[in-house]
Amino acid sequence: MGRPTIDDVARAAGVTKATVSHAYSGKRPISATTKARIFAAAERLDWVPSSRARALAARRANAVGVVLSRDPAILASDAFFPAFISGVESVLAGHEIALVLQMVTGRTAEERAYRAMASGRADGVIVLDLHRVDWRVPYLRDLRLPAVLLGAYDAENSFSTVRTDDATPVRELVAHLRALGHTRIAHVSGPLDYVHSHARAAAYVESVGGDELLREGDFTAGSGRALTAELLGLPDRPTAVLYANDTMAIAGYSYARSRGLEVPADLAVAGFDDDHLSAHLSPALTSVSSDPFRRGKVAAERLLADLAGEPAESVTVDCTVLRLRASTAGPAPEAHPTPLEEELS
Amino acid sequence: MGRPTIDDVARAAGVTKATVSHAYSGKRPISATTKARIFAAAERLDWVPSSRARALAARRANAVGVVLSRDPAILASDAFFPAFISGVESVLAGHEIALVLQMVTGRTAEERAYRAMASGRADGVIVLDLHRVDWRVPYLRDLRLPAVLLGAYDAENSFSTVRTDDATPVRELVAHLRALGHTRIAHVSGPLDYVHSHARAAAYVESVGGDELLREGDFTAGSGRALTAELLGLPDRPTAVLYANDTMAIAGYSYARSRGLEVPADLAVAGFDDDHLSAHLSPALTSVSSDPFRRGKVAAERLLADLAGEPAESVTVDCTVLRLRASTAGPAPEAHPTPLEEELS
DNA sequence: CCGGTTCATCAAACCGGTTTTACCGTGAAC
DNA sequence: GTTCACGGTAAAACCGGTTTGATGAACCGG
Numbered sequence: 001m002g003r004p005t006i007d008d009v010a011r012a013a014g015v016t017k018a019t020v021s022h023a024y025s026g027k028r029p030i031s032a033t034t035k036a037r038i039f040a041a042a043e044r045l046d047w048v049p050s051s052r053a054r055a056l057a058a059r060r061a062n063a064v065g066v067v068l069s070r071d072p073a074i075l076a077s078d079a080f081f082p083a084f085i086s087g088v089e090s091v092l093a094g095h096e097i098a099l100v101l102q103m104v105t106g107r108t109a110e111e112r113a114y115r116a117m118a119s120g121r122a123d124g125v126i127v128l129d130l131h132r133v134d135w136r137v138p139y140l141r142d143l144r145l146p147a148v149l150l151g152a153y154d155a156e157n158s159f160s161t162v163r164t165d166d167a168t169p170v171r172e173l174v175a176h177l178r179a180l181g182h183t184r185i186a187h188v189s190g191p192l193d194y195v196h197s198h199a200r201a202a203a204y205v206e207s208v209g210g211d212e213l214l215r216e217g218d219f220t221a222g223s224g225r226a227l228t229a230e231l232l233g234l235p236d237r238p239t240a241v242l243y244a245n246d247t248m249a250i251a252g253y254s255y256a257r258s259r260g261l262e263v264p265a266d267l268a269v270a271g272f273d274d275d276h277l278s279a280h281l282s283p284a285l286t287s288v289s290s291d292p293f294r295r296g297k298v299a300a301e302r303l304l305a306d307l308a309g310e311p312a313e314s315v316t317v318d319c320t321v322l323r324l325r326a327s328t329a330g331p332a333p334e335a336h337p338t339p340l341e342e343e344l345s
Numbered sequence: 346m347g348r349p350t351i352d353d354v355a356r357a358a359g360v361t362k363a364t365v366s367h368a369y370s371g372k373r374p375i376s377a378t379t380k381a382r383i384f385a386a387a388e389r390l391d392w393v394p395s396s397r398a399r400a401l402a403a404r405r406a407n408a409v410g411v412v413l414s415r416d417p418a419i420l421a422s423d424a425f426f427p428a429f430i431s432g433v434e435s436v437l438a439g440h441e442i443a444l445v446l447q448m449v450t451g452r453t454a455e456e457r458a459y460r461a462m463a464s465g466r467a468d469g470v471i472v473l474d475l476h477r478v479d480w481r482v483p484y485l486r487d488l489r490l491p492a493v494l495l496g497a498y499d500a501e502n503s504f505s506t507v508r509t510d511d512a513t514p515v516r517e518l519v520a521h522l523r524a525l526g527h528t529r530i531a532h533v534s535g536p537l538d539y540v541h542s543h544a545r546a547a548a549y550v551e552s553v554g555g556d557e558l559l560r561e562g563d564f565t566a567g568s569g570r571a572l573t574a575e576l577l578g579l580p581d582r583p584t585a586v587l588y589a590n591d592t593m594a595i596a597g598y599s600y601a602r603s604r605g606l607e608v609p610a611d612l613a614v615a616g617f618d619d620d621h622l623s624a625h626l627s628p629a630l631t632s633v634s635s636d637p638f639r640r641g642k643v644a645a646e647r648l649l650a651d652l653a654g655e656p657a658e659s660v661t662v663d664c665t666v667l668r669l670r671a672s673t674a675g676p677a678p679e680a681h682p683t684p685l686e687e688e689l690s
Numbered sequence: 691c692c693g694g695t696t697c698a699t700c701a702a703a704c705c706g707g708t709t710t711t712a713c714c715g716t717g718a719a720c
Numbered sequence: 721g722t723t724c725a726c727g728g729t730a731a732a733a734c735c736g737g738t739t740t741g742a743t744g745a746a747c748c749g750g
Contacts, residue, residue, distance in 0.1 A: 015729070015730085016731070018710095018730070019728085019729060020707095022728095025708080025709095027708085028728075029726095048461075048464040049464065050706055052400040052401040053706030053735090054706080054707055055400070055707090056400075056705085056707070056735050057708040057735055058707080058709095058735085061397060078427060085446070085448075089447070090448075098447055098466055100443050101446050102443055103434035103435075104438060119395055120396040120397035120736095121396050121443055251625060254625045275622060277595055280595040280596060280599045281622075281627075282626075350736055351736060362737075363738080364699060366738055372739080373697090374697060375698070376697085379699085395736055396737095397735080397736075398705090398735070399737055401705050401736080401738090402737045402739080403737080404705070404738095
């Protein structure tokens with residue numbers, strides 16, 4: 001025998017299923033005595049309404065979706081994602097709304113995933129890792145799938161957006177390093193077609209007045225290492241490097257040390273995202289904590305508001321905190337330190 | 346106008362919706378010409394079958410669930426979870442099956458979450474963080490919800506299980522430390538009611554021949570720090586500590602260093618789970634990598650097999666690799682080193 | 691040439707809820 | 721004393737698919 005249905009409950013309570021439905025939804029008044037009978041019957045039968053049937057009839061899945069197109073390998077070393085999801089869930093939990101997650105690789109798979117969401121798996125989605133020109137924005141519009149975009153999206157669009165000010169912490173970081181005497185400050189960015197990478201890089205370029213020491217990485221330890229090697233090989237090498245995430249920063253400073261440089265004495269290093277281990281490294285890594293939990297929370301709240309019919313809105317979450325730690329402490333090294341080549345050869 | 350339905354497609358192709366359904370499912374033969382007409386019509390109308398209706402009619406959600414009862418704060422610093430989920434998704438993606446995630450705190454919320462899954466949100470679930478006596482096992486049985494348990498569960502049960510051998514790496518680690526001359530080897534475990542924590546602790550106790558230096562932590566940095574302090578305060582303090590995860594290990598070794606101890610010269614330290622940053626610390630942290638991606642993959646495959654009607658089965662994933670790094674290198678310090686108190690006072 | 695298959699399709703039932711419409715009884719209003 | 725409003729419940733339509741039973745046409749051996 002399968003699970004009890006609403007009909008079983010109705011029969012047990014001596015009413016029709018419409019009455020049972022109304023007793024729970026409250027969309028029609030039901031007398032207290034009938035209600036009590038119904039609830040008692042439901043309790044006795046251990047009835048749980050079928051979320052499938054409910055979804056079909058009510059035309060809502062009571063679920064929101066997240067489609068991740070990151071490479072699993074990157075995801076695994078990502079400080080942002082779990083905390084972000086926690087934030088999202090912290091809001092959804094209270095509304096009996098589920099989170100549907102889909103990880104994909106490749107544009108076709110991603111399109112398929114969004115169509116699946118639109119086909120009724122989810123009532124709306126949260127879009128991460130926005131590109132500066134993102135095909136998903138028009139695509140989701142065409143699908144008529146409610147969405148909240150994470151990150152400022154300049155092009156015209158009608159979606160709610162949750163922005164974060166990535167520029168200010170970068171500027172502060174540059175100012176901090178300047179104050180310590182650094183003049184050659186480099187930046188290893190994330191892929192520049194991401195809005196957040198681009199925003200950070202743009203703030204950096206604006207702060208230091210040029211892109212001579214800007215290198216485009218891809219958030220992996222490998223790229224952090226390679227680009228650090230490249231920067232340190234320059235004739236007039238930087239004395240400080242800002243990385244777009246902690247993974248690259250740590251790979252970079254690991255490399256620098258393997259080349260005999262001291263951090264921060266010979267090279268100041270700062271990361272981004274404040275991985276939970278960063279404070280425990282030695283020297284502890286200066287980083288920018290961006291409270292992904294809170295951003296997830298706000299994004300979820302915003303999406304629920306959209307779904308409730310409120311007009312789309314762009315909210316800015318002020319959540320970045322500069323964590324100045326030992327990796328950027330102390331004065332800058334001499335302007336022209338011993339060329340690295342000598343140590344290496 | 347809403348999205349097109351199967352009826353629209355049927356009308357456009359001049360057949361009934363049953364024919365459309367059969368054309369796609371193949372459960373009844375449909376002539377090639379009719380099929381072509383149907384597919385063309387569907388294409389033209391841009392029809393995507395409603396997953397809600399499909400779920401109701403076919404009595405399956407095409408989704409599997411994961412209910413996480415971890416505290417968000419712990420999740421955020423958890424190396425295991427994202428990689429595990431990636432592994433799960435790597436299997437699901439190919440089957441058009443979604444993952445529904447629910448994070449809860451508290452027993453009631455967790456029960457509610459599982460009932461929601463059983464009510465049709467998911468066809469089966471993967472159960473993480475198994476307790477030695479876990480209420481979820483009988484609960485899920487009562488709900489008749491297919492499940493795969495992650496971790497050996499001794500009590501009788503009819504669920505598929507994905508086991509990992511946690512004992513061997515612990516034994517190897519102890520042997521390694523012994524070989525280096527360590528005789529006072531401590532262990533900071535996870536909560537001992539978890540099967541994996543308990544398995545590790547049991548292997549430790551068996552290897553060292555006692556639980557004098559066993560301390561029960563809770564996987565947080567705070568407990569790692571506190572228990573390390575306690576251990577180092579012992580009259581005959583340990584010269585090596587095994588932690589049940591990297592977070593505690595790093596917190597512990599951070600603390601030891603703040604007390605003037607060198608790692609590994611004065612204290613050897615090993616972790617568990619091999620966080621992606623552990624290799625980059627200095628000294629790099631010895632840890633046990635347990636390939637969560639692969640375990641996720643196997644768990645998902647096992648669950649799909651269960652759902653396909655195959656009999657439940659217990660599989661063991663051999664995936665632990667000992668990563669010996671600098672934090673356990675070199676000979677053990679003197680048997681009775683300078684008491685810590687002198688340095689501290 | 692006929693009864694029995696097989697193939698292709700249609701019509702209808704079904705999945706388990708929600709929502710709309712209709713109906714009945716009762717108390718208030720006139 | 722009829723009328724009207726309204727609270728409470730039943731009946732039925734609906735959501736958009738899947739699945740089953742029935743039907744007609746083509747096929748086939750005897």
